[in-house]
Amino acid sequence: MTLQFKKVLAIGAHPDDIEYSSLGFLLMQQSGGSNISVFVSSLGSIGDDTSGRQRKLESDKSFKLNNFEAFYSENGVFDYVKTESEIRQLLLKNNYDCVLVHDPNDSHQEHRLIYEITSSAARRLSLSFIRYRSVSSNYNYRSNLYIGADRFITKKNETLKLHVSQKDKPYMQQKSIENFHTFYNVGDNKEKFYESFFIETLFN
Secondary structure, eight states, X not given: OOOOOSEEEEEESSTTHHHHHHXXXXXXXXXXXXXXXXXXXXXXXXXXXXXXXXHHHHHHHHHHHTTOEEXXXXXXXXXXXXXXXXXXXXXXXXXXXEEEEEOSSBSOHHHHHHHHHHHHHTTTOOSEEEEEOXXXXXXXXXXXXXXXXXXXXXHHHHHHTTOGGGTTSGGGSHHHHHHHTOOSOOSSOOSSOEEEEEEEEOOO
């Protein structure tokens, strides 16, 4: 399946969510001529000691490296109504034809919340709605799209290292990154690394 969109908005609950799960997809779209924007819903998980302004600075560097237009939630916490309004206004103003967001089959409650908020914000809009796998996706997650990531893995590693505050987290260790991108059930198995997605709605 060949997918190419004009304007993509990727949405993450926290800094580094977007890059970890879907940087390869976004870079592939960008290489085909897509304009890429990102929206980060918070400065980190509630109760996480590493959350705060430092995480926004790290995200700024990450998005600048990859030439993504960045937006951040102004409310700073997971307020359903305010965040839904922010995302809805972005979608209406910028005429995106694809939205990328967390999958609801996830053990992290903030990931699930941002999926629900984004789903509401995108209601009745003619755009493709694609969900990405995260490190906390649970056993109910399923994929109907795999994107080969071999040509993007070096750039992904470089990008993730910019999130310095997270360097000691288990999911940021090199072996964990490689395991996350390794699938043994991909039909052609032509590449070593893949990103995994579920297409919920497709307008193409």
